[in-house]
Amino acid sequence: TLEVDIAKTVTKIQPTMFGLFFEDINFAADGGLYAEMIKNRSFEFDKPLMGWEQPNTKRSSMNMQSGVAAPVNVSENKNNPNFCRILINDDKGYAIINEGFRGMGIKKDAKYNLSLKVANPGGTIKKIIFQFIDKDQKVLGETSIIPSSKEWNNYTLQFTATQTEAKARLKITFEGTGTIDLDMISLFPEDTWKNRKNGLRKDIVQLLYDMKPGFLRFPGGCIVEGRTLADRYQWKKSVGEVENRKTMMNRWNVEFGHKQTPDYFQSFGLGFYEYFQLSEDIGAEPLPILSCGMACQYNTGELAPIEELDPYIKDALDLIEFANGTIDTPWGKLRSDMGHPKPFNLKYIGVGNEQWGPDYIERYKVFEKAIKAKYPKIIIVSGSGPSPDGEHFDYAMQELKKLDAELIDEHYYKSPQWFRENAGRYDSYDRKGPKIFAGEYAAQSVSGANPNNRNNWECAFSEAAFMTGLERNAEVVTLTSYAPLMAHEEAWQWTPDMIWFNNLETYGSANYYVQKLFSLNKGTDLLVITQDGKPLTGQNNLYASAVKDSKTKEVIIKVVNTSAEAQDIIVDLKGNKLESKGNLTTLTSPNLQDENTFSDPKKISPKESEYKLKGEKAQLKLPAYSVNVLKLKMI
Ligand code: AHR
Numbered sequence: 001t002l003e004v005d006i007a008k009t010v011t012k013i014q015p016t017m018f019g020l021f022f023e024d025i026n027f028a029a030d031g032g033l034y035a036e037m038i039k040n041r042s043f044e045f046d047k048p049l050m051g052w053e054q055p056n057t058k059r060s061s062m063n064m065q066s067g068v069a070a071p072v073n074v075s076e077n078k079n080n081p082n083f084c085r086i087l088i089n090d091d092k093g094y095a096i097i098n099e100g101f102r103g104m105g106i107k108k109d110a111k112y113n114l115s116l117k118v119a120n121p122g123g124t125i126k127k128i129i130f131q132f133i134d135k136d137q138k139v140l141g142e143t144s145i146i147p148s149s150k151e152w153n154n155y156t157l158q159f160t161a162t163q164t165e166a167k168a169r170l171k172i173t174f175e176g177t178g179t180i181d182l183d184m185i186s187l188f189p190e191d192t193w194k195n196r197k198n199g200l201r202k203d204i205v206q207l208l209y210d211m212k213p214g215f216l217r218f219p220g221g222c223i224v225e226g227r228t229l230a231d232r233y234q235w236k237k238s239v240g241e242v243e244n245r246k247t248m249m250n251r252w253n254v255e256f257g258h259k260q261t262p263d264y265f266q267s268f269g270l271g272f273y274e275y276f277q278l279s280e281d282i283g284a285e286p287l288p289i290l291s292c293g294m295a296c297q298y299n300t301g302e303l304a305p306i307e308e309l310d311p312y313i314k315d316a317l318d319l320i321e322f323a324n325g326t327i328d329t330p331w332g333k334l335r336s337d338m339g340h341p342k343p344f345n346l347k348y349i350g351v352g353n354e355q356w357g358p359d360y361i362e363r364y365k366v367f368e369k370a371i372k373a374k375y376p377k378i379i380i381v382s383g384s385g386p387s388p389d390g391e392h393f394d395y396a397m398q399e400l401k402k403l404d405a406e407l408i409d410e411h412y413y414k415s416p417q418w419f420r421e422n423a424g425r426y427d428s429y430d431r432k433g434p435k436i437f438a439g440e441y442a443a444q445s446v447s448g449a450n451p452n453n454r455n456n457w458e459c460a461f462s463e464a465a466f467m468t469g470l471e472r473n474a475e476v477v478t479l480t481s482y483a484p485l486m487a488h489e490e491a492w493q494w495t496p497d498m499i500w501f502n503n504l505e506t507y508g509s510a511n512y513y514v515q516k517l518f519s520l521n522k523g524t525d526l527l528v529i530t531q532d533g534k535p536l537t538g539q540n541n542l543y544a545s546a547v548k549d550s551k552t553k554e555v556i557i558k559v560v561n562t563s564a565e566a567q568d569i570i571v572d573l574k575g576n577k578l579e580s581k582g583n584l585t586t587l588t589s590p591n592l593q594d595e596n597t598f599s600d601p602k603k604i605s606p607k608e609s610e611y612k613l614k615g616e617k618a619q620l621k622l623p624a625y626s627v628n629v630l631k632l633k634m635i
Contacts, residue, residue, distance in 0.1 A: 001617075002531050004546045006555050006634065007575030009525040013547055014478040016214035016285055017471070018519035021440055022275070023221030024266060025252045025494055026487030031101030032501060033486070034270035035201045037112075037187040038098050038170065043082040044247035045265050052084075053097045079237075079246040083117075083183035088125065088174050095173040097133070098185070102490040103167030105503025106132055106140065111190040113197070115156045117183040120147040124178030132161055132168045140165055147180065158190065166504045184243050194281065198242050198269055203506045204486065207499055208282050211516045215285040215479055217350070217439060218275040223251045224289050224353040227299035232291040235319055238271025239334060245271060251296070252493045261491050273335065276323060276344040286323065287479075289350030289381065290316050292363045303359055306366065313370045316349060320375050348379045354411055354440075356385030356392040361399045368403070381407045381437055388412050388425075401433055407478070409439040416443040416462035420562055423466050424537040426473035436476050440483035441466075442496060442511070455496040455509035457604055457625060458592035464514045464627040465538070465560045468545040471518070472535055474526045482515050489598070500598070507601030510594070513587055514627060517606055521556045521585075521629050523547030529557065529571075542567065542622075548634070557630040561622040571618040571630070579633040582611035582618075588626035 022028065030036065039051035088094045106112070114130055125147055132140040143159035161168075170187060174180060192199025193206075208216075219233050226232035237246050245268035253264040272288065279286035293304030293312045304312060318331050323346035325332030335344070351367045352360060364382050371378055382405045384396040393410075400408050412418075426436065443459035443466075446452050463482070470477045487497035498512045508516070529536065529546035536544040541563035548555050555578065561567050589604045596603050606629075611618075613632060622628055 001570040001572055002529055002536065002544055002559070003572045003574070004527055004529045004555070004557065005575045006527060006548060006573060008528060009548065010528060011475045011526050013471070013474045013522050013524055013526055014214070016479045017474065017522045018213065018515060019215035019217065019284060019287070019479055019481045020208060020211070020213045020485055021221070021481035021483040022216060022218045022485050023223055023483070024219060024250060025221060025223065025484050026492040026497055027101060027261075027264065028484070028486045029270045030265065030267050031491060032488055033200050033204050034267075035188050035192045035199050036267065036269055037100050037104045037189075038185055039101050039263060040265070041186050041267065042080045042184045042243065042247065043084050044080050045263065046249060048082050049084075050263055051099055053099065054095070055097060056092070056094060077243060079244050083181055086174070086180050086182070088177050088180065090177060093173055095171050097172070098170045100169060101503065102488065103503055104132070104169060104187075105166050106161040106164065106168045107504070108161060108164045111158050111160050112141070112187055113156065113158050113190055114143070114187050115154065116185040117152050117154055118145070118147045119150065119152045119181040121150050121181065122178040123150055124176050125174055125180045126176040127174075128180070129173040129175070130157070130159065131171045131173070132165070133171045134165050134168060140168055152181070152183070164504070166502060198274070200270070200274070200278065201506075204499065204501060205278070205282070207506060207508055207512070211519050213282060213284045213519060215287045215348070215481075216275065216279040216282065217287040217289060217481060220289065221353060221484070222296045222298070224291055225294060225296040226251055226291070227296055229291070229293070229295050229302050229304055232295065235272040235288070235290070235315065238268040239273050239322070239338065242269050245269065254493055261493065264491070272319070272322070273338050273340070277340065280344065285348065286344055286346055287348045287350065287381070288319060288346070289353050290319065292352030292355060292360065292367060294352060294355050294359060294363065297355065306362060309363065309366055313367060316351070316367060316371060317374055320346060320349065320371075320378060346378070348381055348407070350381035350409065352383050354386050355383045356396040360396065361403075364400075365403065379406050381409050381439075383409045386411050405434045407435045407437050409437045411440040411483075413440070413442055413444055416445065416458045419443045419462040419466040420538055423469035423543050424535070425469060426476050427469070427535065427537070429473065429476045431475050433476075435478045438470060438477060438480040440481065442482055444496065449492075449494045451495070453495040454593070455498075455511050455595050456592060457510050457589045457594040459496060460510035460514045460604070461560060461562055461625055461627055463511060464518070465543040465562055467514070467518050468543040468558055468560060469537065471522070471526070471545040471547065471558070482511060502598065505598055507596055507598060509596050510587075510589070510604040513605050517585065517587060517627060517629055518558070521547075521558065521631070523549040523554070523556050525550060527555070538562070540567065542569070553634045554631050555634060557618070559620065559622060559628045559630075561624065561626050561628070564624050566624050567622045569620050569622060571620065573616055573618060573632070577635040578613055579635055580613045582613055582630060582632040584609050584611040584620070585629040586623065586626055588623045590624070592625070
């Protein structure tokens with residue numbers, strides 16, 4: 001029998017309690033959430049023609065008669081100087097083909113918006129034809145332009161796909177002979193999230209929106225830090241005109257994961273403005289994390305000397321102005337010019353990702369002083385390193401406590417067993433100390449980024465067991481997020497991931513449904529739920545937390561059964577009268593190894609049923625391996 005006193009609340013549950021961690025890892029931005037379909041659209045990858053094929057050039061036989069594309073560094077755009085100059089020597093249907101991000105997903109009857117810059121210096125190219133093709137060269141939709149201008153000219157076109165195809169490509173064929181210049185060849189589905197140009201994939205955003213996340217942390221992760229300081233994430237390079245955002249190699253362009261991804265670059269088409277806008281769209285507090293002058297400690301660990309931290313600090317201060325400043329301020333004006341005159345109402349800023357040690361603490365102090373001097377109300381997120389079991393972690397925690405840090409970011413990627421055994425982790429945390437942001441966590445079925453490290457049901461319900469502990473400690477833990485958020489089926493560097501997608505489809509893993517269940521049922525006030533006066537942290541394989549929602553006037557009980565057997569329990573509810581008709585949501589699956597897949601995306605997903613309360617005691621039969629949420633209305 002578990003006991004709950006509905007009249008006694010412990011603390012408020014913060015609206016930020018369950019949120020999202022976004023990082024451009026696993027093709028999450030370019031090739032994923034960002035709906036651009038052309039890879040290397042402005043020819044700025046380290047190999048400028050990466051992603052582009054010339055199927056009918058005779059270059060391979062060293063005979064240049066048919067035409068050859070060569071990037072030349074002479075365009076007016078100094079951030080993205082390359083463009084593609086093609087010399088077409090004979091008019092036999094010379095073409096270039098863009099392969100997309102592991103293909104392009106197109107849908108029958110859907111419209112696609114193409115834009116590009118073209119110069120036809122000799123005026124000799126008569127026509128350019130754009131076609132979706134499949135692997136057998138079958139045309140699946142087409143359009144064309146007459147490139148009338150000798151100077152650079154912008155073209156925008158729309159065409160319709162005639163068939164659904166997951167691995168389409170875009171073929172561009174030229175009529176006429178002579179030189180033609182192309183740049184910024186961009187292709188988006190018309191149907192993006194909120195129909196925005198330069199938009200996001202609607203199906204993926206919908207999954208995020210449905211979770212009602214409390215916050216969105218961006219842009220990472222290690223990507224914030226960079227392998228070197230020079231390639232850290234610099235938000236100022238991710239705002240303004242899309243074509244002026246300088247392309248760079250992604251920090252996750254690594255020989256890692258199930259496949260190499262030498263073609264992983266950041267176009268920054270999804271940049272800080274778009275992250276703020278996305279946060280607003282999905283009702284999440286924006287939570288940007290910035291470089292603290294330390295490159296990733298797994299790579300070079302390069303350090304900006306303390307006396308050279310000014311540009312890093314200025315980036316932080318200017319970001320707050322970009323988000324919150326009036327339109328009379330330079331950065332507030334840019335936000336307004338980009339389409340958002342109203343402030344984004346930024347409340348948090350993160351200083352460094354997963355940094356630790358004396359070097360971090362020294363730099364954190366400088367940031368804290370500067371940010372608080374100018375923006376005393378902004379809450380600063382500090383880091384404590386990657387794993388809570390190490391010495392570095394204890395060091396950072398102790399030092400940050402001494403400095404009265406407000407919110408400390410903890411990260412843990414551990415076994416399912418660790419998650420079950422650590423549901424009581426925060427029970428002993430100082431209630432008067434810094435608040436905790438469990439900013440990256442995931443149960444790993446095996447360690448390392450490899451195909452055997454799965455989003456299986458054991459991982460998901462073990463996280464749920466642990467999350468009852470996060471919720472029970474809402475006095476200390478105020479933000480939490482699973483990581484990483486998403487991955488492309490064919491281009492990932494890290495496993496497991498909460499959401500999986502390919503070019504046509506997306507699905508939430510079992511872990512996604514656990515996160516969603518907690519987020520949608522976070523309530524407003526924490527209650528105490530005990531068995532024999534003690535919190536449930538795994539006794540008889542049971543874990544529990546309880547909240548009430550003052551808006552919906554509900555009591556919400558979450559109980560996780562990690563046993564292989566079903567269990568009967570009684571929840572004794574005191575302190576308030578309850579309606580007899582309630583609601584029970586159950587997330588369960590019979591096998592530890594079960595998981596959602598593209599072919600069975602909702603195999604593990606919540607099932608709702610009506611619940612009848614008899615008297616003050618709720619009786620529940622908890623299926624084996626199950627996460628259960630009981631909701632009862634207060635009278
Ligand atoms: O989530 C993947 C990586 O894990 C993040 O980039 C980093 O912060 C952590 O080490």
